[in-house]
Amino acid sequence: MLKLTIENISKTFKDKQAVTGFSAELSEGVYALLGPNGAGKTTLMRMLADILNPSSGRILLDGNDISIMGNRYRDILGYLPQEFGLYRNFTAIRFLSYFARLKGLNKQETTTRVDEVLELVNLQKDRKRKLKTYSGGMKRRLGIAQALLNDPKLLIVDEPTAGLDPQERVRFRNLLSEIAGDRIVLLSTHIVSDIEYIAKEVLLMRQGTLIQRSTSEQLLDNVKDKVWKCTVEQNALSQLQKRYKVGNIQRAETGIEVRIVSDQQPLADAVNVTPTLEDVYLYFFNEEVTDDVQTGML
């Protein structure tokens, strides 16, 4: 059984501490890395992808230091960064073939595997188009395809669904569920719904540190009895937003239906509701759920 051990790693850029003493042990399954912007998720993922050296600490795969494993580690790795570019003059086939060779696939394996991943991300019919004509969503799907080329045992994907439409997002979620069986998948996202049903565990990160590691159920349990729903007048909304962590706001016939995360009952007519991971996010990070999160709830 594959085991990735992150041993007290830190990363400092000049005066800024991006990651501080992060430790975790991951075995096969999907892990979600959740945290606000600037939490250090991307830096952590870069270190795990062996493109950035930690300032201190070690990363071990089955007990072997990845900095010593080098090629052998990257051979089982699939990585999709948050921001990446493509060669404008390449077609999808050329692009994937190039990466297949970089990942050590031979000519025959390259042909077969490129076809397979193009099918997986639904780009078969656009495979001969120049990448400069691709939309943002298509580019991201191609990025996902390149990460899967070598059938990686360790898949690290940083905000993989950003820019994907809801249908593509569902497709990607299902794809991750399908392939997660015998590999480690580490996924960072702002979109809580991406991980709600597929993550084995959620790792919450804030200011470079791991603040909590639990299953989705345990996280939801943390905020049980702390999520409230009530209906208020339009003019009371801004006051409410100042005093509480307000989540979903929905217009209803009787006023505005508001979802609030609070230790105490915020209003007399507020009723306890079943929490979601979005509420967990709001509870831990004390900030409004981003547009992406809300879109993710659609």
Place this chain on the structure above:
Amino acid sequence: MYKQECYKIFTRKSLYLTFLLFIFFMLLPDGSHSIRQTSTYQSLYDEWRGPLTATEIDMANERLMKLEEQVDREMAEADELEGVFPKSIEDQAAHSVYVSVIQAGENINWFEARKENLRDKAFHPTETAYQAEVAQMEFELLQQLNEPIGFYQTTTWSSTVDFINTLGFIFLTVLIILGLAPVFADEHSQKVASLIVSTKFGKTKVAFAKIFASITYIGVLFVSLHVINVLIEISKFGRFVDGTVPLQNLYLFIQSPFSLTIWQYYALALGIQLLASLMIGLLVLFLSIITRHAMLTFFISGTIIGTPVLFRQLGLDQQLIQHMTQFSYAELMRVKGLVDQFIVFRLLGQPILYPYLLIAVFLLIASLNVLLIYWQYRNQQIVN
């Protein structure tokens, strides 16, 4: 991997546009070979071609005097005050041959005097033992030349050889920098570096694939540019003749101490320029890795290569600047400076010929460059 790296380089439109612009410059007319096509030139060429005797040189002097008298007379009769050259193309051809023969005669005298002077310095030394050794070295090289200077038709060769140290040097350098500056830098500006570096061979083999693709680009560029130049030279000045005569018959190489025929020098110069192109390529690749910015690489490479040329143009002759110029990428790329004079450097008390030392130094720099490229690439960190 190598094929795709080549594809990345060869699909840049800007390279083709620049190349075409340079070809346009090469096509601009800068001479004519109509004089050499006249019957007068051909008969005089047949008569005097080869090493010259004192009688032939005297004859050329006499005929030139007569021709100039004739030109003066014609000018007086026509009451013309301007113009010192003959009017008819046949007379112009004769004038050109006489002047060339007389000039060659002066060069022969100068060459013999130089040998005598060196013989004195080498075998009756009045200065240090090292200086006597240097003089003997030069003398022995000149001895191998026998009678190098004569009357030959070298215009096409001269122009072709000159291309190497003038336009050829400039065009190749610009196209190499333009083509290779983005090789590593663009992976960062296009945000593909993180994808590449996280792959199995993304820190190792890909660096070599990029180096080999760059070498391929330089090779293709080099061959294309020189083949096109040869064709243009032939169309401008006619076919190549007298390539088997000593190099000293080319005006720029009168002082050269090396025993080479013109075509041997041309082949050698092409070889050295190709080597220099590869070395410049490695420099650009290294800068491309460390700056991660194609434009910055372009300017830094341009400055490193262009500064010694600028010093030379400004006529700065302080010893340090002279050494900087002599041991520069530009000087290696131009080739001419390696061969056109006798220059030695003292190394461990022994005189070492400048071209050998220069090539040795740059081979060392190039090996170091390859190691640095690999090391830098392997250890690069992707932070954004």
